[in-house]
Amino acid sequence: MSVDTSEVRRIAHLSRLAMNDDQARDFAGGLSDIFAFVEQLDGAAIEGVEPMAHPLDAEQRLRPDAVTEPDRRETYQAIAPAVEGGLYLVPRVIE
Amino acid sequence: MEWETVIGLEIHAQLNTVSKIFSGAPTAYGAEPNRQACPVDLGMPGVLPVLNQGAVERAVMLGLAINAEITPRSVFARKNYFYPDLPKGYQISQFELPIVGLGHLDIELEDGTTKRIGVTRAHLEEDAGKSLHEGFEAMTGIDLNRAGTPLIEIVSEPELRSAKEAVAYMKKLHSLVRYLDICDGNMQEGSFRCDANVSIRPKGQAEFGTRAELKNLNSFRFVERAINFEVERQIDVIEGGGTVVQETRLYDPDRDETRSMRSKEEANDYRYFPDPDLLPLVVDSAFIETVREKLPELPDAKRARFVEQYGLSDYDAGVLTATREMGDFYEAVAAGCDAPKLAANWVMGEFSAALNRSEVELAEAPVNAEGLAGLLARIQDETISGKIAKEVFEAMWNGEGDADAVIEAKGLKQITDTGAIDAIIDEVMANNPQQLEQYRGGKDKLFGFFVGQVMKATQGKANPAQVNERLKAKLDA
Numbered sequence: 001m002s003v004d005t006s007e008v009r010r011i012a013h014l015s016r017l018a019m020n021d022d023q024a025r026d027f028a029g030g031l032s033d034i035f036a037f038v039e040q041l042d043g044a045a046i047e048g049v050e051p052m053a054h055p056l057d058a059e060q061r062l063r064p065d066a067v068t069e070p071d072r073r074e075t076y077q078a079i080a081p082a083v084e085g086g087l088y089l090v091p092r093v094i095e
Numbered sequence: 096m097e098w099e100t101v102i103g104l105e106i107h108a109q110l111n112t113v114s115k116i117f118s119g120a121p122t123a124y125g126a127e128p129n130r131q132a133c134p135v136d137l138g139m140p141g142v143l144p145v146l147n148q149g150a151v152e153r154a155v156m157l158g159l160a161i162n163a164e165i166t167p168r169s170v171f172a173r174k175n176y177f178y179p180d181l182p183k184g185y186q187i188s189q190f191e192l193p194i195v196g197l198g199h200l201d202i203e204l205e206d207g208t209t210k211r212i213g214v215t216r217a218h219l220e221e222d223a224g225k226s227l228h229e230g231f232e233a234m235t236g237i238d239l240n241r242a243g244t245p246l247i248e249i250v251s252e253p254e255l256r257s258a259k260e261a262v263a264y265m266k267k268l269h270s271l272v273r274y275l276d277i278c279d280g281n282m283q284e285g286s287f288r289c290d291a292n293v294s295i296r297p298k299g300q301a302e303f304g305t306r307a308e309l310k311n312l313n314s315f316r317f318v319e320r321a322i323n324f325e326v327e328r329q330i331d332v333i334e335g336g337g338t339v340v341q342e343t344r345l346y347d348p349d350r351d352e353t354r355s356m357r358s359k360e361e362a363n364d365y366r367y368f369p370d371p372d373l374l375p376l377v378v379d380s381a382f383i384e385t386v387r388e389k390l391p392e393l394p395d396a397k398r399a400r401f402v403e404q405y406g407l408s409d410y411d412a413g414v415l416t417a418t419r420e421m422g423d424f425y426e427a428v429a430a431g432c433d434a435p436k437l438a439a440n441w442v443m444g445e446f447s448a449a450l451n452r453s454e455v456e457l458a459e460a461p462v463n464a465e466g467l468a469g470l471l472a473r474i475q476d477e478t479i480s481g482k483i484a485k486e487v488f489e490a491m492w493n494g495e496g497d498a499d500a501v502i503e504a505k506g507l508k509q510i511t512d513t514g515a516i517d518a519i520i521d522e523v524m525a526n527n528p529q530q531l532e533q534y535r536g537g538k539d540k541l542f543g544f545f546v547g548q549v550m551k552a553t554q555g556k557a558n559p560a561q562v563n564e565r566l567k568a569k570l571d572a
Contacts, residue, residue: 014364015184016177053170053192053369060374065112065149068119069133076137077129086128087227087236090179 001039002032096334097298100326101306102261102291103253106268107246108278109222109286110153116221116245117144117187124284132224132239138182143372146171150245153277154194154219155378155386157247160275160393161214163198165383171219171373174365179237180224188248190367193218194376195247200271201395202263203413212264213252222246241285247277253292253303258322262315265289270394274419282313289318293325294339304329305339309353311346321346325353397422405435414443420457424464431468434475441471445485449492462491470498478502479509480559510557516549516565519557523548524569534570545570 005024008031012019019027073086082089115122118135135142158165172190195217201209224239249268255261269287272278280287294306309325312318324346329339344353392400394416401412401422415425421442429438446467450460462470470487473479479487479502490501502508510516523545524531534541549562 011366014175014177014366053375054371054373056374058374059377060146062148062151063119063145065114065147066119067114067121069114069121071130073129073132076132076134076139082234084231084234084236086130087238088129088179089231089234089236091235092228092231092233093179093226093235 001035003028003035098295098326098330099298099300100256100258100322101253101294101296101303102255102258102322103306104251104255104261104264105290105292106249106251106265107222107288107290108249108268108272108280110150110245110247110277111279111286112147112149112153112245114147114149115243116147116150116219118243120243122244124281124286126240128236128238129240132242136182136224136239136243138184144187144370146373146376147245150219151194151376151378152386152389153245153275154217154247155383156275156277156390157217157249157272158195158198159383159387159390160271161195161198161200161217163214163217164196165378166192166194166196167378168192169194169218169376169378171370171376172367173370174220174367176365178223178226179235180226180239180242182224182239182242186221186223187370187373188220188367189218194378200251200264200267202260202267204263205259210260212254212260215250215252217247217249220246220248253294258319258326261291261322262319265318266315267394270417274391274394276391276419282315285313288313291318291322291325293322293329295326295329295333305341307339307341307353308343309346310343310356317346317348320348320351321353324351328353391419394419401425405429405439407436407439411439411443415439418457424457427464428468428471431465432471432475434471437471437474438468441467445488449488453492461494462488466491466497473498473502477509477511477558479507480555482555483507483509507556510553511561513561513565516553516557516561517569519549519552520545520562520566520569523552531570542566542570 005021005028008024008027009019012024012027077083077086077088080088109122110116112122114120115136118133120133120136121131123131135144155165169189170192171187173185174188174190175185177184193216195214197216198214200212200214202212203209222241222244224237224242227236227238230236251264255264269280272287273280278286282288289312291309291312292306293309294304296302296304307325307329309321312321325344332339343356345356346353398409398412398416401407401415402409405412407415414421416422425438425442428442429435432438446460446462449462450457453461455461467488470484470491473487474481474484486505487498487501487507490496490505491498495501496504527545527548530541530544534545545566546559546562549557549566550559
């Protein structure tokens with residue numbers, strides 16, 4: 001499987017990533033190489049093998065339902081580009 | 096042409112855990128913006144989600160209550176989309192292997208019959224934050240307190256055939272999550288939200304038509320109105336020669352219409368994949384059994400028991416078990432006065448009317464179960480009549496004390512002394528010789544007149560059964 005530049009552009013758009021023509025070409029090539037590398041797995045004998053959702057053969061651990069995080073809003077907001085009235089500000093988004 | 100409506104509902108219920116699904120931040124509603132958003136909720140680099148056991152237990156509870164299969168190994172996936180109230184750029188959800196598989200819910204239709212609605216699945220996921228568009232110059236404010244609140248999304252089969260059925264299903268599920276105490280059910284605060292997939296097809300056709308997804312249906316009334324509007328719109332489109340497009344539409348309650356929000360083709364590419372930060376969730380039978388033990392009596396079972404145990408009609412039992420609180424309240428009243436049918440009539444009648452009039456919730460009612468039972472006990476032992484009881488109830492509701500105190504203070508104790516009643520009857524007969532003559536001359540209808548006069552003379556305090564009996568004896572003497 002290989003990816004062309006239009007596919008790269010579509011994914012970039014969905015991810016809201018800016019990209020020029022040179023970059024789109026580079027990524028199309030690079031991603032295609034990665035897919036080719038992974039495709040070697042197609043040759044593996046996997047009949048009767050159940051797909052794994054995670055490479056570790058382990059189970060999810062659960063935490064008790066308890067509040068452990070204190071309010072540290074001021075610390076977290078110190079690195080935000082813009083805040084007002086406790087809210088993080090971002091460029092206007094309207095659907 | 097005759098059209099058939101096809102509706103499937105996706106209901107999001109916020110699970111009432113104290114902490115978030117993947118972090119230890121609190122979930123309480125109404126905090127100042129971002130006071131309850133920790134680095135996991137903010138999507139900071141390097142943080143890892145850890146699953147909340149309380150959320151898993153609640154999801155399993157719901158699954159058991161709708162007779163669904165609990166998936167032994169379910170998987171969390173990333174649903175990728177870009178929006179600023181979702182700082183990670185993906186929502187952690189479940190896709191291919193949800194925790195709750197196929198189940199069902201029985202709804203009651205208007206004609207009294209029952210219809211079984213399939214529940215396709217229910218999965219755990221995290222809620223997003225909130226965007227505030229008003230009040231900022233060219234900016235949007237983001238509050239991430241809600242980000243990471245646990246949700247269970249419950250997806251129905253497309254088996255609902257009218258707006259009324261959709262509402263009945265939604266109400267049934269709402270009652271169920273409240274009974275299970277896994278969600279506070281507060282629709283105004285967004286704890287229980289509904290999206291509806293609506294399509295139409297010519298009656299008799301097997302294939303589904305193209306559906307529109309309706310959002311922003313945050314009340315039972317809106318669900319019904321939005322679906323009805325949308326069905327009419329789709330019929331107009333098709334009968335006008337057009338085609339329905341698959342899209343998301345927003346319901347506007349002010350205008351009572353749905354409006355196109357976005358076309359699905361571009362936006363709906365979520366690129367789901369298993370979340371590498373989370374391992375498969377294993378729910379074994381021991382876990383399921385522990386949860387099963389915590390299950391309360393469910394609405395349908397309680398309703399059947401009320402019919403059986405208290406001799407109520409199925410309808411009355413249904414009204415009294417609509418919420419867990421109402422069921423508990425009724426049982427406390429019935430036990431307190433030892434008159435289950437009288438208790439049912441009062442809880443559904445005077446008491447519910449007073450709740451509506453005062454616009455208060457059951458828990459805040461000025462008359463509690465003990466108080467109401469005390470009043471009904473006085474009807475039972477004939478201290479007061481049912482009519483006087485309404486006056487006493489009114490006073491109790493206004494904070495004038497318990498039933499006995501009100502009866503005492505207002506001198507409302509029923510007159511049951513036969514001698515006293517006889518004396519009043521004699522007086523009434525003496526004061527109304529003309530009517531007495533007419534009655535004895537065969538005008539039976541005047542009996543009611545005499546009853547009225549006696550009741551008036553006693554300010555309604557005479558025991559009605561006794562008045563009838565004594566009056567009959569004396570008039571016909």
